[in-house]
Amino acid sequence: MQNSSSTSSLGPAGLDLSQAFFKPICNTEPPSPTKRHTKISIIGTGNVGMAITQTILTQDLCDEIALVDAKPDKLRGEMLDLQHGAAFLPRTKIKASVDYDVTVGSDLCIVTAGARQIPGESRLNLMQRNLSLFKCIIPPLAKYSPDSVLLIVSNPVDVLTYVAWKLSGFPSNRVIGSGTNLDSSRFRFLIADHLDVNAQDVQAYIVGEHGDSSVALWSSISVGGVPLLSLLERQQIAYEKATLEKIHREVVESAYEVISLKGYTSWAIGYSAASLARTILRDQRRIHPVSVLAKGFHGIHDGDVFLSLPAQLGRSGVLG
Ligand SMILES: NC(=O)C1=CN([C@@H]2O[C@H](COP(=O)(O)OP(=O)(O)OC[C@H]3O[C@@H](n4cnc5c(N)ncnc54)[C@H](O)[C@@H]3O)[C@@H](O)[C@H]2O)C=CC1
Numbered sequence: 001m002q003n004s005s006s007t008s009s010l011g012p013a014g015l016d017l018s019q020a021f022f023k024p025i026c027n028t029e030p031p032s033p034t035k036r037h038t039k040i041s042i043i044g045t046g047n048v049g050m051a052i053t054q055t056i057l058t059q060d061l062c063d064e065i066a067l068v069d070a071k072p073d074k075l076r077g078e079m080l081d082l083q084h085g086a087a088f089l090p091r092t093k094i095k096a097s098v099d100y101d102v103t104v105g106s107d108l109c110i111v112t113a114g115a116r117q118i119p120g121e122s123r124l125n126l127m128q129r130n131l132s133l134f135k136c137i138i139p140p141l142a143k144y145s146p147d148s149v150l151l152i153v154s155n156p157v158d159v160l161t162y163v164a165w166k167l168s169g170f171p172s173n174r175v176i177g178s179g180t181n182l183d184s185s186r187f188r189f190l191i192a193d194h195l196d197v198n199a200q201d202v203q204a205y206i207v208g209e210h211g212d213s214s215v216a217l218w219s220s221i222s223v224g225g226v227p228l229l230s231l232l233e234r235q236q237i238a239y240e241k242a243t244l245e246k247i248h249r250e251v252v253e254s255a256y257e258v259i260s261l262k263g264y265t266s267w268a269i270g271y272s273a274a275s276l277a278r279t280i281l282r283d284q285r286r287i288h289p290v291s292v293l294a295k296g297f298h299g300i301h302d303g304d305v306f307l308s309l310p311a312q313l314g315r316s317g318v319l320g
């Protein structure tokens with residue numbers, strides 16, 4: 001017997017379409033009316049910007065992505081190439097423009113624009129070139145998305161995160177550098193590879209500068225919850241400490257090696273930045289080693305600097 005609610009499912013030929021294959025039969029919960037539209041803007045559609053965009057798209061982290069670059073043809077080409085994959089992707093709308101109004105209302109702005117190192121060149125050498133670009137990039141981002149979180153990736157990332165903080169006028173909790181999230185991932189991979197375990201079971205942090213003077217927190221290393229150093233000390237495996245130091249040197253040299261081999265680094269920073277986007281937009285409150293304001297730092301230069309420390313992140317950036 002037909003009940004009243006399924007009467008409207010009868011097709012023109014009297015077929016009961018309520019039984020047809022396209023009727024949703026599971027997971028029928030309607031979308032929550034309070035679910036926010038989430039938008040990420042990515043500035044710079046070079047190797048790094050596109051690796052981040054691609055990872056964000058495949059991980060379904062937002063409803064809309066706005067791309068900005070100074071080269072209109074390259075920008076439109078990248079946008080079209082991604083849009084043509086829409087049938088295989090969850091749902092994200094992709095827009096692109098050389099004008100910053102396309103970024104309006106972003107929740108997260110990721111800045112990857114700028115010069116990159118040539119083989120053997122230090123990140124710090126990029127400072128002057130990228131500082132002048134930031135003066136054109138950060139003010140319009142802050143204007144169009146005054147409530148967003150800024151995630152800086154361009155190098156030298158710690159100094160440019162400080163610059164972005166000053167140029168944006170944002171509170172420091174909403175200005176973050178990708179910092180040593182990438183170095184820590186390299187560290188975890190190399191330790192895992194050495195011990196032949198899964199990198200996800202290795203907890204380890206690199207802090208300080210994303211670059212040549214980074215610091216390995218030896219005491220933070222644990223594998224499957226077992227603190228590695230105390231285990232080595234108990235077993236008096238001194239040579240392992242030398243191995244760990246060698247691993248840290250490899251971390252520092254990683255970018256130089258990849259750049260000398262393929263010209264740039266892209267995939268690992270793509271995963272690294274997407275992991276930060278996920279934590280921030282989904283308010284996951286996870287702890288990442290990222291470049292944050294270290295107020296009143298006492299070092300070679302006393303004062304406010306940005307450097308990487310383990311920080312808890314969520315919807316409002318660095319959680320207090
Ligand atoms: N923090 C980290 O862990 C990492 C940082 N990087 C840094 O990311 C930056 C980008 O590297 P790649 O993508 O390999 O370089 P790339 O040369 O492939 O791309 C840079 C893009 O920036 C665009 N651009 C230049 N000026 C611009 C402006 N005023 N406005 C908008 N777009 C502009 C260029 O047109 C180009 O498409 C470099 O500074 C690099 O050192 C790279 C890897 C890891």
Ligand SMILES: CC(=O)C(=O)O
Binds near residue numbers: 123155182255265
């Ligand atoms: C280029 C760079 O900063 C990196 O791959 O670590």
